[in-house]
Amino acid sequence: MLFLSFNLKNIILDKSKIEQFFSKVESSSNLVIVMHKNPDGDCMGAALALKVLFQKLGVNPIVISPNNFPSFLSWMPLSDEILIASKEKEKAKLAIAEADTIISVDFNAFHRAGSDLENPLLESEAYKIIIDHHIEPEKYFDLYFSTTQTSSTSELIFDIIENSQYFSHFNKEMAECIYVGIMTDTGSFSYACNNSSTYKSVAKLMEFGVDGEAIHRLVYDNYSFDRMRLLGHSLYNKLVVMPEYHASYIWLSKEDLKNHKFQTGDAEGIVNYGLSIQGINFTALFTEREDVIRISLRSKGDFDVNKFARKHFSGGGHINASGADSHLTLEETLQKFENALKEYKNDLNF
């Protein structure tokens, strides 16, 4: 297993591929970096680390976020230069139309950038690069840095930079971005991090002056009072435990969100509480948004929530963390989830 992942990493980090990547970036006159909808710490870390580096190389990319990013990430370097497509739709579409190179970070298919950006991205004739750690990326990219053998897209970007001739430009700002990505995508080093290479990378980030304690406080000890009360409400009133299936879920209606002045990012992390219960191996969070029910899935061990999300809700992600959207009503979605669970009674008993 270790040997296999070592080999995979060598293929991903092939020197000539890295050279090709930087030569595309340096020759680009309209470079766009696209994040997925509801960008998380990893997506932001990946995009902004690249932006900081590219600016040092004399290239100024436009970083596009499909919608607002969480306020607890607003301290990140250059975050104030991110173009928010939901606020400036035409500007974002124009940037994509004019781009000669597009880098997608932390997602594997353009529909993950949301319905407004999906078609402009598909129609674009730009050279398309993907840097990502989700399985089965779409086939329409021209250059792939894609592996599931890493904690995060940010860690993968650190590997790429470290193995390039531009590592001499690496600095504290980039290290902070990468650190945020690794920290948030591993739940503060509690999952997807059983790999010595992750800790070796983190050790190197520390040498660039990253204050891991301060970053942890900025990201996790920065919740609004409303968000904290939403968590309390979720655990006390909206958590359903199904011991017979070793499963649990939390469901939040539009009303729940409205009552707690919901902001982007406020639901982040809430799903993990359902898995912290003794004997629970699978959990879900359902949040009712404007026109969709957003589903987050988490599991322990070998129970593959990516497969579950694909089969029942056309979603996907990673083996222990996946997501999906449901276009049924909240009630129908919960019913469908409970019915689907029956298939997995044996698989969940471990």
Ligand SMILES: [Mn+2]
């Ligand atoms: Mn990620």
